[in-house]
Amino acid sequence: MKLTGQDLMRLLPAVHGIRDAAAGGPLEALLDVLGEQAGIVEDNILQLYEDQFIETSSTWAVPYIGDLIGYLPIQSINGAFYSPRAEVANTIGYRRRKGTAIALEQVCSDVSGRPVHLAERFKTTFTLQSMRCITPSQPAFAPVRSQRTMERIGTAFDSVSHRADVRRISPRLRAVATPDMDAVDIALHGGGQFNLPNIALHLWRCRSFLVEKAPVLRVDDGRYTFDLAGLDIPLFSAPTLRTPFDHITTRMDVPQPISLREVQTSADDFYGETKSLYVWIDGVAVDPQHIAWKRLSGDEGRWCAGVPGRVTVDVQCGRIALAPEWGSPSEVLVRFAYGFAADIGGGAYDRSVQLTADTIAGEFLAIVGSPLTPTVEDAVALWNAQPEGTTGSIVFVNYARIDCEEALQIRIPAGSALTILAATAHSANGVSSGFTGAQSQVTLAADLLVTGEASASNVNTGRLALNGLRLLGSIAVGGEAIGLSANHCTVLPDPARLHAAGAEGPREPSFTVLSAGTSLTMERTLTGPLAVVDSATVMLCEVLLDAGSPCCIAYAGAEPSQQGGDLQVENSTVIGKVRTRTMPLASNTIFRARLARNDSWPAAVWCGRTQTGCVRFCSLPFASITPRRYQCLPTSLVNEGALSPMFVSLRYGHPAYGLLATRTPLAVWHGADDGGQIGVMHGIQESEAVQNMQLRIPEFLPAGMEAGVFLVTPTACCEGPRRHPHYGVRVVPEDCCENGASDEGVSGIGIRLL
Incomplete structure (x- = not known):
């Protein structure tokens, strides 16, 4: 209850009220202030009672309540279906199931905000069985006639028996250097996986984004692509919400590309109006018996023939082929899911927070x-x-x-x-x-x-x-x-190169700013190079700026030989060379750049004025000409190669586009100012999710068992072979470096000795 000055005046003798009114009310004004402060004290006293319960306590009191039950605080993950308050409240429920596989899997999934599959590898470790205790579920030989089982070998759902691996599955004991040059995999798991005390926890890195009733792109008569830009993209499964502690995670509970074999054998799991995939032709749904599953991509992106009389769907490349019997429909709509690691570049995810009242x-x-x-x-x-x-x-x-x-x-x-x-x-x-x-x-x-x-x-x-x-x-x-x-947004200027699976090589500028004084701001965007006059300013936040090659120009002036405008970049990844007038701030950013042969630039990252600005918690070439650096990588020219970031893919259209590979040095994985990874994927908090898992695993792991964390990264099923069919030769793509330092070249036994 809040007391006003008039309420307090009524508690005093009436004579004081009369005299105060004659004097202009100074006493009542004082009592107003006292009443306001008394209300604050009263609210605080009531909140102290509320703070004794986890459901109603203040945020600051949650760790203290958790400390009473031995709760170890973890980092908050954006988008997770949990909060520290909920985890403290559910701690008793978790601990009642401690020691069981489903409890460990559920806890890891809750604290990471990602799908997790627990695989008890002792069940798939080949052992000599006693006739007194025969285990029929553990066959001695692999069922080679089951193509679906053979397809899952080496994955999280591998059910084939393996010989025991004496190497440990838990992370090895090692001396941590500063900066840490070891790969991410070394800190997550050991070299072995199949042994009696081993438990493997597989964490999915990418998410699936469900697209509802979207049109397809017509290539020619009877041929369509799911992607409206004409890219060949793998189709993902779209898992539904699960009930906690209901069952161990299965294949249908995780977001990963749909393989041709599994959709051929279990089409009902994927095709349906409420499933991961569905097709409408001229407003009429296509029945499952009229769908044929086949690969439609041939060599060099050519189309293969579809199945006569059917609607042929290629789930690995995202293609549709209609038989002549279906005619030329005026509208083809599809429901499908694509995969990516972050809410970047636009798409099926919710952007309503960005659409403020004044936006429209x-x-x-x-x-x-x-x-x-x-x-x-x-x-x-x-x-x-x-x-x-x-x-x-x-x-x-x-x-x-x-x-x-x-x-x-x-x-x-x-x-x-x-x-x-x-x-x-x-x-x-x-x-x-x-x-x-x-x-x-x-x-x-x-x-x-x-x-x-x-x-x-x-x-x-x-x-x-x-x-x-x-x-x-x-x-x-x-x-x-x-x-x-x-x-x-996604701004990529060359549709022909996009159709070739995002081929590497130089790209024309996506943004050309020729007007003096213009300010360009980009957030959560995928873009090509920027050409900006030196009198303009650019601010990038969570942007993947891709020039197609480390030696191509990603940022410069209106002409390649001129310097670009002032550049401020945060939580981004830049692929290509950068030349700017000033760099007021660069934070948590990867600059993957290098000089080409006979390059006229003195450095791959070149600031015209180094007296102003700051570069902090970034990965950039050591010889870069920049303002003062703070906690940047590499620390010297000697360890530049060992501390270079590695990517799963830098091809637009790949589900793991711009995602750091597990062979990336730990110094880059934990190199941001908050301990997260550097680069455009900083916002997905993958490093924090893994740390939360590693903090909870020892608490819920059964005695005598060991566990390792394995990151599941999707592969692009439609990418054709990049090797030439003749031994010792590879196709050399167009590249800006022109110095023989490209990743492609001649291969063969002993080639490194030349």
């Missing part, structure tokens, strides 16, 4: 596909006709692929603000109730020419914001200065 607010609203603006050209023309000072949005609804024959020319007058975004429209009783950022992405094959315009009556610069777009083209900014932002 304003007097101008054009919905592409509506009767007023049926095409994107009409929407842009309608915006260009608006007076200066207008605020509004151009909205692409749901999923779409739009091809423009000519570049889109967009005017941004002074004081105007335009947002171009992909969103899902909602309505109630026929009235629009707003937009959300889930289940929406537009693939726009066009170039954007943005022109800023000055005004004598308005001194505020114009603003252009992009959200949820995948642009197969480039963006050029000219004219007067504007503010340009790109959130949750």
Whole structure:
């Protein structure tokens, strides 16, 4: 109860109230302050009682309550279905099941926020059986006739018996150096896996994103791709929510690519209106008996023939082939899931937090596909006709692929603000109730020419914001200065190279900023190189800036020989060389760059002014010309090679694009300012998730058992062989380095001796 000054005045003799009113009420004002403070004390006393219970206690009291039951605090993981408060509350429930496989698996899944599968390797370790205790479930020979079982050998769900491996499964004892050059795998598990005391805990690194009723891209008659950019992408399984402590994790509970063999043998597990995959042709659902599962990709990306009379689906490459009997449908819709490690680049995940009230607010609203603006050209023309000072949005609804024959020319007058975004429209009783950022992405094959315009009556610069777009083209900014932002976007300028599985090699700039004073801000975006004049500024946060090769130019001026504008970059990964005027701040960022043969640049990362700025907790070439560094890698030229970050893949379209490989040095894995990994995947908190698991495993591991953590990384099933069929020769891709230092080259026995 809060007491006011009048309440306290009533407790005093009336004469004091009369005299105080005559004097202007100074006593009542004092009593107001005292009443306010008394209310704070009263609330605090009530909260002290609430703090005795984990359900109602303050956040600061949770560790103290946990300490009473021996709870060890862990790091909070974004997006996890748990919180430290919930874990303390469930500690008794966990400990009642201590020593069981399902308890250890559930705890590891809860504290990591990721699917975890526990494999009791002593069950698949070959041993001589006693006739008094025969174990029929442990065969002595591998069932080679079961192709699905043979396909799972070496995976988390390997059920074939193996010979005992005397190497330990737990992480080896080692002397930790500073900086730590050992690979991540060494700190997670040992060299062995199959032995009697061994338990393997497999942690999935990528997530599956379910796409609901999206159109497909027509390649030619009867041939389509699931991806609207024409990429060959593996289709993932989409696991559903599980009841805790219900069962040990199975194949259908984890997000990983669907193999051709398992969908052929168990199509009902994957194909269905509520499953991971479904197809509609002209609004009619395709029955399972009309679906054929076959690989449709041949050598060098060629198409193979489909099954006659059926709708042929290739789950490894994301392709569809219709038999001639199906005719030429006007619409083909699909439900499918793709895989990626983070909420970056736009897609099926929810971006509603980014769509604030002022994002779509304003007097101008054009919905592409509506009767007023049926095409994107009409929407842009309608915006260009608006007076200066207008605020509004151009909205692409749901999923779409739009091809423009000519570049889109967009005017941004002074004081105007335009947002171009992909969103899902909602309505109630026929009235629009707003937009959300889930289940929406537009693939726009066009170039954007943005022109800023000055005004004598308005001194505020114009603003252009992009959200949820995948642009197969480039963006050029000219004219007067504007503010340009790109959130949750993908901007890659070369569709032909994308169709070739994101081939390596030089790329044209995705953003070209020629207007002085323009500010470019990018967040959670995948992009190609940036060409920015030195009088502009750029801010990158959680951005993967990929020039196609470490020796290509990722960031420079309007001309490759000129320096770019001021660059501030955080929690990002830059593939390619960088030349900037100044670098006010670089934090938790990987610069994977190097000089080519006869390169005119003095360093792969080159700042024109080194007196200002700071580079902290970054990985960059040791010879880089930068401002003062703090806790950066490598620490010397000698250990530069040993501390280089390794990636699973740097090909756009791969599920593990930009993800650090497990052979990455631990110094990079824990090199960020908060102990997480450096680079664009810093936000997924993978390092913290593994640390939480390693903290909980000893508490719930049965006595006498050992455990190791194995990271499950998806592979791109559709990538063709990169080796030439003749021995000793490899295909050498186009590369910027031109110094024989490419990863490709001649192979053969003894080649390293040459």
